[in-house]
Amino acid sequence: QVQLVESGGGLVQAGGSLRLSCAASGRTFSSLRMGWFRQAPGKEREFVAYISRSGVITNYLDSVKGRFTISRDNAKNTVYLQMNSLKPEDTAVYYCAATTKVILSTDRNEYDYWGQGTQVTVSS
Numbered sequence: 534q535v536q537l538v539e540s541g542g543g544l545v546q547a548g549g550s551l552r553l554s555c556a557a558s559g560r561t562f563s564s565l566r567m568g569w570f571r572q573a574p575g576k577e578r579e580f581v582a583y584i585s586r587s588g589v590i591t592n593y594l595d596s597v598k599g600r601f602t603i604s605r606d607n608a609k610n611t612v613y614l615q616m617n618s619l620k621p622e623d624t625a626v627y628y629c630a631a632t633t634k635v636i637l638s639t640d641r642n643e644y645d646y647w648g649q650g651t652q653v654t655v656s657s
Contacts, residue, residue: 542651555629
């Protein structure tokens with residue numbers, strides 16, 4: 534089993550920044566491919582970003598490219614999501630996810646483990 538705990542959410546004005554963290558335990562972190570998803574009220578959970586085990590490969594939702602950066606520190610068992618130039622439409626609960634599958638995916642159904650989520654609210 535893998536436990537994921539997110540932190541770093543909060544209320545920020547449009548144009549501001551937040552950094553989300555997700556601490557993992559229960560399995561060798563470097564064996565996990567990691568992703569961030571988000572879910573706004575009344576909407577489905579959507580892919581935001583993923584990162585390979587080594588951190589070399591990343592991918593992003595088009596609307597966050599150039600504003601968000603996913604990274605990981607395998608020594609600290611932690612994945613991060615740096616969010617800059619935040620917009621009101623980024624408001625959502627953000628979830629960290631992990632997969633043991635051999636491919637990186639934007640499909641939430643390919644992820645085995647999920648955190649409890651952290652709220653991000655961007656005011657206009």
